[in-house]
Amino acid sequence: MKKLINTAESAVEDALGGMAAAHPALRVQDRVVYRAGGPRPGKVGLVSGGGSGHEPLHAGFVGYGMLDAACPGEIFTSPVPDQIIEATRAVDGGAGVLHIVKNYTGDVLNFEMAAELAEDNDVVSVLVDDDVAVQNSLYTAGRRGTGATVFVEKIAGALAEEGAPLTEVARVAGEVNERSRSFGIALTSCTTPSAGKPTFDLPDTDVELGIGIHGEPGRTRVPMASARELAAVAMEALHSDLALQGDLLVMVNGMGGTPLMELYVLFAEVAAFVKGKDARVARSLVGNYVTSLDMQGFSVTVCRLDDTLTRLWDAPVETPALRWGR
Amino acid sequence: MKKLINTAESAVEDALGGMAAAHPALRVQDRVVYRAGGPRPGKVGLVSGGGSGHEPLHAGFVGYGMLDAACPGEIFTSPVPDQIIEATRAVDGGAGVLHIVKNYTGDVLNFEMAAELAEDNDVVSVLVDDDVAVQNSLYTAGRRGTGATVFVEKIAGALAEEGAPLTEVARVAGEVNERSRSFGIALTSCTTPSAGKPTFDLPDTDVELGIGIHGEPGRTRVPMASARELAAVAMEALHSDLALQGDLLVMVNGMGGTPLMELYVLFAEVAAFVKGKDARVARSLVGNYVTSLDMQGFSVTVCRLDDTLTRLWDAPVETPALRWGR
Known part of the structure; x- marks a missing residue:
């Protein structure tokens, strides 16, 4: 195996360092990638995340008109609830937070736990499960979430930017997934x-x-x-x-x-x-x-x-x- | 070898078909990729090209603020003079045309021949030779042209868009290469x-x-x-x-x-x-x-x-x- 990394253990951390260095409009802190500048008051915050190794998903979609924060886990491993809670609190501008979750057992569990624990924040989750290939799989009950995540993040992000309320952003996000x-x-x-x-x-x-x-x-x-x-x-x-x-x-x-x-x-x-x-x-x-x-x-x-x-x-x-x- | 192609012979043509289908702002004709809409009167036209297999270079850099046309050759093979002549004529809005040429023997020869034959057009060429690795190589006398091509195309394209004359666009393109x-x-x-x-x-x-x-x-x-x-x-x-x-x-x-x-x-x-x-x-x-x-x-x-x-x-x-x- 030849990989352009320093060590297998540091690969995710090192790559996040590179993202921070390359993109001044992002801020990387405690394994969360944020839009610099913090939450916009009144705008619904969008948080997504999942295992690393799928780049540019998700951190590459943080910015104006898309995500407010992304929580990268280890390679092919869900982010932990602490990351998601931290991101949720940080991006809430008073209008609540949408969690965009790919349908893998670990991600679903950890995002659910984070939504419960971030009890001061109004959180709604949308599940992405667009992969028609198999009904259940190694890491999934139901269909897997894959490419539609990009569509959901983009379209929900645009709607949030327009100032739509959380229920509406969540409804449209779910509709994109269904379509x-x-x-x-x-x-x-x-x-x-x-x-x-x-x-x-x-x-x-x-x-x-x-x-x-x-x-x-x-x-x-x-x-x-x-x-x-x-x-x-x-x-x-x-x-x-x-x-x-x-x-x-x-x-x-x-x-x-x-x-x-x-x-x-x-x-x-x-x-x-x-x-x-x-x-x-x-x-x-x-x-x-x-x-x-x-x-x-x-x-x-x-x-x-x-x-x-x-x-x-x-x-x-x-x-x-x-x-x-x- | 597993490649997502139909046949080795049709791969370049098929990929250009995909570019045309994916990007309505491009027009693909006779193996040249153009900005749709034709030349803007008074703007210097920018033409580049080279072997295929380096995508997105060059056709992926055709559009507002960058190239007016790209001439893709067969894989790792220079475009032929006919392509370059056709592109040169088509993008000349009366202010002349800049050829951006990576320093490989075949490319240099064919762009030179095209510049001579397109005698009704005012053509200036800039050579890109940024690769410090080797002095001469299999396909090059002097240094090879690689990554700086993107910088030259972007910066010269922006200057042309501002309405600068051909000599000035060529001068700055050369300066980018030198730097x-x-x-x-x-x-x-x-x-x-x-x-x-x-x-x-x-x-x-x-x-x-x-x-x-x-x-x-x-x-x-x-x-x-x-x-x-x-x-x-x-x-x-x-x-x-x-x-x-x-x-x-x-x-x-x-x-x-x-x-x-x-x-x-x-x-x-x-x-x-x-x-x-x-x-x-x-x-x-x-x-x-x-x-x-x-x-x-x-x-x-x-x-x-x-x-x-x-x-x-x-x-x-x-x-x-x-x-x-x-």
Whole structure:
């Protein structure tokens, strides 16, 4: 294993130091990444978090128009309640706090505990569970939360910025999740620094369909195929779960080790697939947004937009990983 | 080899199709990627290009405040003169055209030929040769052009947007190159789709210091070391070539297969190194900007800023890969 780290133990801390150094608009304190400047009075605060190793998720989405704070855990490990409580208190500008939680058992438990213990704060949680690949998995009861997290954080963040109340921000966040679906395919395993070897074995001839973002098993393994065929597998899985219809927000996401060129090849296939349905790619993202360390592979996430969601998606955002319109 | 492509032959064309589908503000025609809307009268046109496989370079930097057109060649292969001539003619709004050329023999020849043949257009070329690793290499007489290309394209693009004349845009572009230095380190080789196997062998215990962006050999191989040690090797190489002094623009760039988390670990070390010199990280980029397909590794590029260059760096930009301030 060759990784650009100092030690496996210090990797998360060291990376947070790098984020702080690179982004003066962020403040990193006690394992929480904040927007510098503190809470805006009257604005709903948005807190998310989860295991590290999925960068830029979540800390890369802290900033104007998106998250107020992100709580990174150790690699592939939930943040602890103390981090979440601290973040919740710090970002509450008097209008309450929304917790955006990916559906993994550890995350759900720790965010729930934090919400209970932060009793002076009005907290509502929204669960993201967009991955259609499997019903339960190694770390999940129900569906896993993956790519839709980016959509939920962006759209809820824009609505909070407009001054909407907590109940409304939470309602729309939940609606984005309900309208979103994801499916991922792995070409290789990831390797965690502490394990030092691939999480699972995948022969050089096969791919894993429906992979999770921690290397959890998917639906099945099949022989490696063309971008067109793999895109079709992913899109059929999404379409059969929630029909592709109307204006879509589409993300073709790299798992960390996939060249951007290949993601564009895939995006062309995804766009062609959508054209064949009663739908249109209205907005899109192509790049590394929800990764799994050095895994090679991709996921596709689609969200059925309406006018309100499109407007909120287009609203200005200024974070390390998503930035436009100001 | 597992790659998300349809065929090795169609990979570049398919990826360009994906870019066109993902970015309505771009227009792709005859292997040239343009800003939609055509040339702005009186604005100097900026054209760059080079082999594919370095995405987002160059097509990902086409847009407001940066390039007017990019000419992608086949993978690791210069674009042909016809592409460059076509792009040059199309973006000339009457104020002439700047060619931004990375210093590789094929690119230099083909851009020169295109500049000669586009005789109705006033063309000035600027050569980028920022890589301090080696003096000559497999594909270069003199130093190779790598990360500084992003700085040159951004800063010259901002100046052109302000309406500066061609001579001035070319002068500042050259100045950015002169003030910039790069050094790269590879953990693994890249694999081109047509070869189907790694370009070179690198044992699992070693890294290649001073790697080129096509897998050309660097200075030497050494045993794998910590992020701190590798960052120091790169920074010493830069510092001994051009002293780190004053305000710096610093890019920690991933080679395509390196997780963002590791790039932030490196950035922390780079920032700490700079602190130990008579210099300051005034602006920074952390991410995949000049890649080498699926190679794992990184490069560091620094540019010594002055007030004008800082202002131009900060100016609004709106491209697929670099976007801020509007």
